[in-house]
Amino acid sequence: MTDxxxxxxxxxxxxxxxxxxxxxxxxxxxSEGKVDWEKLKATLGEAIDTRPERYGLTWAGKAEAFRAVQSPSVGTLLPMPDESVNFDSSENLIIEGDNLEVLKLLQKSYxxxxxxxxxxxxYNTGNEFIYPDNYREGLDEYLRYSGQVSEEGLKQSTNTETSGRFHSKWLNMMYPRLxxxxxxxxxxxxxxxSIDDHEVHNLRMxxxxxxxxxNFVASxxxxxxxxxxxxxxxxxEDHDYVLVYAKYATTWTPNLLARTEExxxxxxxxxxxxxxxxxPNNLSARNYYSKWTYSIRCxxxxxxxxxxxxxxxxxxEEKFRAMDKDNRIYWGADGNNIPAPKIFLSEVKQGRVPQTLWYYDDVGHTQEAKKDLISLVAFSDSDSVFDTPKPARLIKRMLQLxxxxGEKPDARPHVSDMTAEYRVKGQAHKEINPxxxxLDFFAGSGTTAQAVIEQNNEDGGNRKFILVQLPEKTDNPQYPTIAHLTRERxxxxxxxxxxxxxxxxxxDGKAKQDRGFRAFKLSSSNFKIWDADQAATEPEQLAEQLHLYTDNLAESRTQQDVLYELILKSGLSLTAKVETQTVAGKTVHSIADGSLLICLENPVTQALLRGMMALDPLQILCLDAAFHGNDPLKTNAVLEAKSHGITFKTV
Ligand SMILES: C[S@@+](CC[C@H](N)C(=O)[O-])C[C@H]1O[C@@H](n2cnc3c(N)ncnc32)[C@H](O)[C@@H]1O
Structure with a gap:
């Protein structure tokens, strides 16, 4: 039973x-809490394809890759204020870590x-490193990889054609992440x-x-x-592909692109x-519109x-006469030209429908991308900092489409949690137009962040970014890992x-634009998480283990570390506003304008618990250890909170 x-x-x-x-x-x-397969089959009837031969993509390891989706992450994201810009106010995020673990951690809040x-x-060209997923111990694998549990880190081998299961390895990496x-x-x-011919066929499938x-939109x-x-x-090779899928293609439409000067x-x-x-338009057309072949006197x-x-x-003829009467026909300077219907700029569609060929004149090329990056972060022109950046213009095109x-930053009411509710006088609201x-979870040198910031600068927008990047080692001492480069760019x-x-x-409101980001990094939880598989079977040893877990906070972590783990795991965004106040002489953290109150004090008193309830939050979180086994105090707090419509939880 879960508590x-x-x-x-x-x-x-x-x-x-x-x-x-x-x-x-x-x-x-x-049936008894489990899906009864026979009933489900009977319900779905012919919609279930039971034939042994079916169309689809399969590869070695697919079932395990799918199971990877189901195993939850036990990690956390540690704040890195010193690596950030405007940590306290920005709603942009740059997260260092393996993106599968990070995507799992973001599920609840985002x-x-x-x-x-x-x-x-x-792209699986045979030259790049493919993250060595080990689904059974995802976080531990990452902690070893990033050197958080041993000095060495994992060997950074590349996926080569000769290393076997070449395509399968890549698909196993992509499947759970997508x-x-x-x-x-x-x-x-x-x-x-983005992809090229090495894997475009597999990626499409x-x-x-x-x-x-x-939901396929375009290649x-x-x-x-x-x-x-x-x-x-x-x-x-002159080209790469960009595969475009909407969540629901039947309802999604791209924005029109701005008309060109040309x-x-x-x-x-x-x-x-x-x-x-x-x-001028052409009055005649080759298509068989109708039998309109009347004669015209100029x-x-x-x-x-x-x-x-x-x-x-x-x-x-009737329409033609009406158009002429409305001065919508041009007859030429001497009035004897073939009549031309006028198409007014003010009446045409105010944009261009996007096309599937994107030329470098419009969206940049790889050389431009490298030059741009070098000019920003390299110390000399020959410095090779990162080999595969994309041009910011390419990503800006996607942003435009x-x-x-969004609302200009200064027009937006102050909302402290862009992903969820906010509070006004104790009432929960949803932001109408957040x-x-x-999101870019293979961030590389951080071009997506640049594109978002620049696009906002150009159109006064208020878009936010979330970037995820592995601390992949580099040979460049200025940027020991690619994640260092991402943040610095x-x-x-x-x-x-x-x-x-x-x-x-x-x-024009730029002073209020969000030119900052909060940096976080993936790490193990701030709490010792009870692992039932490791539980001792002997009663004495078990009692000893349980005793160690009563104060379940891991050592060497800060209050801020703990706070952000609780914010994330409560389902609020990592950019929620955090304020501190004093209640009954103790420190209480108020998250997202008081939606969530977190108290890390130990011990807690009834006056403190009541004081927090009086602030009318949606949820209160306290340390379990802070009750020191005083079960009646805890049970009463849960019941009293419930009677006020407040969820009370401990951790
Ligand atoms: C092709 S690059 C992206 C380049 C980026 N678009 C740019 O413009 O700079 C792919 C990036 O994904 C990163 N990466 C690979 N596996 C990852 C993983 N499991 N988690 C997070 N990042 C990963 C690599 O380190 C590399 O920097």
């Missing part, structure tokens, strides 16, 4: 969430909250994934499986190379029409017997924009 007065310290399990939905929709398929995901995973990522998407969200074939071709590679053995340049106004710029006297052979007039600027979150992008604004009078 529902205890805050679970493990991440949410997606299978549990699915079961809860099933329980609600089809309670009859459950479920259904992310508007756009962009990822640029390893699965977890989908849960974070909003219903109007969309995911863009994988995304069909995880996101649904019906974009990005012209990535500026110059051909004469050293190429077969063809010099497109607008064809609109003129030779006759000073008060309706402004226009361009104002200059010329008679046009009909449209050119094999074509038709676009509009009926899939996100909206800022849109952009973003710090420099921010500094550069802030510098450019110095002395400007009309900042």
């Amino acid at each position: 529902d007065t205890k805050l679970p310290l493990t991440s949410d399990n997606p299978t549990e969430a699915l079961l809860a939905q099933l329980r609600e929709q089809a309670p009859h398929v459950f 479920h259904g909250k992310v508007k756009m995901i962009y990822i640029d995973p390893p 699965f977890m990522a989908r849960n974070l998407l909003r219903d109007d969200g969309v995911i863009f994934v 994988l995304m069909n499986e995880v996101l649904g074939e019906e 974009v071709i990005w012209q990535k190379n500026y110059a051909p590679k004469s050293s190429a053995r077969h063809f010099s 497109q607008n340049a064809v609109y003129k106004n030779p006759d000073n029409d008060p309706r402004g710029l226009w361009r 104002p200059g006297g010329r008679v046009i017997e009909g449209p050119p052979t094999g074509s038709y007039w676009r509009v009926s 899939a996100t909206t600027p 800022p849109e979150i952009v 973003v710090r420099r992008v921010i500094a550069k924009l802030n510098e450019a604004d110095v002395g400007k009078l009309d900042l």
Whole structure:
């Protein structure tokens, strides 16, 4: 039996969430708390494909990769204020860690909250490192990898074609991550994934499986190379792909792209029409619109017997006369031209429908990306800091298609938790129009953060970013790991924009833009988590173990570390506002304008518990050890809180 007065310290399990939905929709398929497979089969009838031969993607290790999704994370994210910019106020996040563990930890707080995901995973070219997932001990594996439990860290081997199971390894890495990522998407969200020919065929099948074939939107071709590679053995590759899937493609539509100057340049106004710029259209068309072939008398006297052979007039004679009366027909300077209907710029669609070919002129190329990165973070032009950055313009194109600027930062009411409720006079509210979150969990050099910050700077937007990057070791002493580089790049992008604004009078709200980020890193929990598998069988040893767990706080962690673990595991966002107040002479942390009160004092008193309840939060969290076995005090607190509509939990 689980104790529902205890805050679970493990991440949410997606299978549990699915079961809860099933329980609600089809309670009859459950028997004694478990799904009765025969009943489920009977309910779904012919919708279940039981044939042995089925269409689909399969590979070595798929079942285990799927199980990886179900094993929850027991880690936490430790705040790194010294590595951050505006830690206390920013709503952007840069998280150092293995993205599978991090995605698991984000499930509760960011479920259904992310508007756009962009990822640029390893392409599996045979040269890059593929994270050595070990699903059974995900966090321990990571702690060893990142040197948190031993000095050495894991060997950083690459996935080569000769190392066997080449594609399977890559698919095993991608599958659980895509699965977890989908849960974070909003219903109007969309995911863009960069890839090349090494894995595009597998990725397409994988995304069909995880996101649904019906949600495929486009396979974009990005012209990535500026110059051909004469050293190429077969063809010099000019392009990468960007696969685009919406959470629900039937309802998702991309924003139109801004019209180009070139497109607008064809609109003129030779006759000073008060309706402004226009361009002439062709009155005749080859399509068989109708039998409209009437003759036309021009104002200059010329008679046009009909449209050119094999074509038709676009509009009926009646409509044509009406358009002429409204000065919507241009007859040329002498009034004898073939009549041309005017298309007014003010009446055309105010944007361009996106196309699937993205040229480097519009979205940048790899050389541009490297140059941009070097100019920001390298100490000399020849410094090779990171080999595979994407151009910020490429990601900005995605932001333009899939996100909206949102309310200007200064127009937004103060809301301290962008992912959940906020409180006004004790009442819980949902933010109507929260800022849109952009997630990149293969962040590399942090181009996505740069793109978000720059796009906000350009259109006054209020988008937020969440980046996740492994502390993959580098040979560059300035940036011992790629995660160091990610943070430093973003710090420099921010500094550069802030510098450019110095002395400007009309900042148009820029002073209030979120030019900062909170840095966190994946680590083991701040709490000793009870592991039933390791429990002693002898009563005396078990009692000893339990005694050690009564004060379950791990040593050498700060109050702030503990606080953020509790915020995350309570389902609030890592950027929720944190304030401290004194209640009955003790320190209480008020999270998200008092939605959650956390008290890390030990011991707790009845006056303190009552004082917290009087503040009318949604939830109160205290240390279990702070009750020192005083069960009546705890039971009363739970009951009293319940009577006030407050959830009371201990940890
Ligand atoms: C192709 S790069 C992304 C480049 C990025 N788009 C840019 O513009 O800089 C892929 C990145 O994913 C990181 N990565 C690989 N496996 C990871 C994992 N399990 N968790 C987090 N990051 C990972 C690698 O360290 C690498 O920096």
